Amino acid sequence: MSTTVLAKAVNAGLRRALERDDKVLLMGEDIGPLGGVFRVTDGLQKDFGPDRVVDTPLAESGIIGTAIGLAMAGYRPVCEIQFDGFIFPAYDQITTQLAKLTYRSCGDLSMPVVIRVPYGGGIGAVEHHSESPEALFAHTAGLRIVSPATAADGYTMIQQAIASPDPVLFLEPKARYWEKGEADLDAEVDLGADALTTGLHSARTVRPGRDLTLVGYGPAVRTMLTAAEVAAQEGHELEVIDLRSISPIDFGAVEASVARTGRLVVVHEAPVFFGPGAEIAARVAERCFYSLEAPVLRVGGYHTPYPASANEEAYLPGLDRVLDAVDRALAY
């Protein structure tokens, strides 16, 4: 174990995948000599060459569309979309083709394509550089959607995503790229069938507690942990669950926790309206009705475009808004 940051951990995971399987190739805008705008692919083109780490033309539909063809030819493309807001030119290829080809071919085709997307806000960027479009993709069957919140998960989950026979949308919380955490970047990652399905999609309890459950993923995990620390000073024991996966969602872990705490607050940066929290709240209402002491509350983005960065603090589910929801839930 040593201390590293999420960006470096994903870089190490990509390096391992490139070493392990020469069918793995990285493609995207500016991922070569520049190392990507967030430097996540730093040094990889130098070591693996421009045929394995490919600077593509500036065309997102082109990137995903050709990745589909490469996958059909036996390759495992790992595509980088430079920023969340630029995935939309590729939306058609992702939702109408990539997500559905296995189904349409009755399983004859598999689509081992990974789409890495730095996502989420809080970095003071201009428009289209801070969005959380996960709900739009979660509504499409055929995609797996995950988001590592820590360096350790960045390292293991990227390797599991690349080994997955299904397409994986790999959402990297860009505001957390430079956060430190423990990770063993020499460890062999379990790539067995279970690891690629259940393992990749299992939630993790990152802080146990008995009074209320906080559920979120990606950038929200750090916020939830801080909220739990603050609440602890006031004598409330909050349980914090990092979902790690948005499609599928590990409802078992959420239900087990709510059965114990009786209260649930869901946190994500995506807009609340029709967002991932709506799905979680509905399922919990269905399955944990008799355990609930309070309605499930959601904290997230508003029904506005992601605002200019001077206002993003008010838009994002920050510590104060999370604590406010916690207080409201505890008040029942």
Next chain:
Amino acid sequence: MTEPLTALAGSHEAEPGTVQLLDPRGRRVEEPTYSPLVADLDAEALRTMYRDMVVTRTFDNTATALQRQGELGLWPPSLGQEGAQVGSAHALSARDFVFPAYREHGVARVRGLDLGELLPVFRGVRHGGWDPAAHNFNIYTFVIGAHTLHAVGYALGIQRDGDVGTGDPARDRAAVVYFGDGATSQGDTNEALVFAASNNAPVVFFLQNNHWAISVPTTTQSRVPLVQRGSGFGIPSVRVDGNDVLACYAVTRAALERAHSGSGPTFIEAVTYRMGAHTTSDDPTRYRDRAEEDLWRERDPIARMRAHLREEGLADDAFLADVEDEAHAVADAARSYCRGLEAAPTGAMFDHVYTADHPLVAAERAEAEAFEAAFEETR
């Protein structure tokens, strides 16, 4: 996989087939088609072009400095591209509508925007900031290539309104879209070319090939000179020395005359160079070398025009000093305007999501404002 860039390299002459009216030493080059289009530019017009380039550059340098001082979140410099922008923009009439990408500060200047108006977007206080109709200059577009289609659509509107081919200069108009070499790879841009060609739309595609799409050279976007993209779609296309303000004026003027007359779209490739970083977040030393930048420094569009004005006796020391003064005044005004720009109150975030009332937005606005107020009280 990518080859070193060779376009225009190692020579001061324009490549064959590239329109040039002013060589890098500032001497006029005779060109049968385009020289006549600059013949009626009088001394004042030439001096104004120079002034616009210098003001743009000084403002641009100030904006870069503002970013370094933490006053702006980001800035995309137009350094080196002033000739292409100012030259082309001077060919436009007030009735023509401009669709810029996000680096067209020189075009904004010529369209009459107060350059400070460009800053709120990059300071993060709002997403746009100026009324597109005020100067027929649309707000900046950050999704590469998306606006090429908007320009074509606007041109189709002009066509339906019968504002082309009337022969009445007060009526005929066109749309002009600015985009980069990287943008030529996007599906949207290619679809825009299809729609423009098949509808004979009154639109001018003004491509600034500044040789780099962030870290990716033009050779990754295209194996042939980009000017051929236009002709491949059946659109008359011309390549111009983008650091020659007069040639950029002339080719754009010709393209607009075509559009205004109802003869359809034109594709212009202005070959220029981004002298600075892509944006203030970029590190060009990772992907290009100093020698390449030095080569282009010798072709600087402003130095070239200054040499020309000097040689023609159109710019004395007093004129040059006056231009410097104006440039600094504009930059200083923009600087203080920028420093005074503050975040809007939280509620403003909910303005303009829809034009008419929307219950969800109203409820969330109330919720956010109540939270803010309660939070302020308990603080």
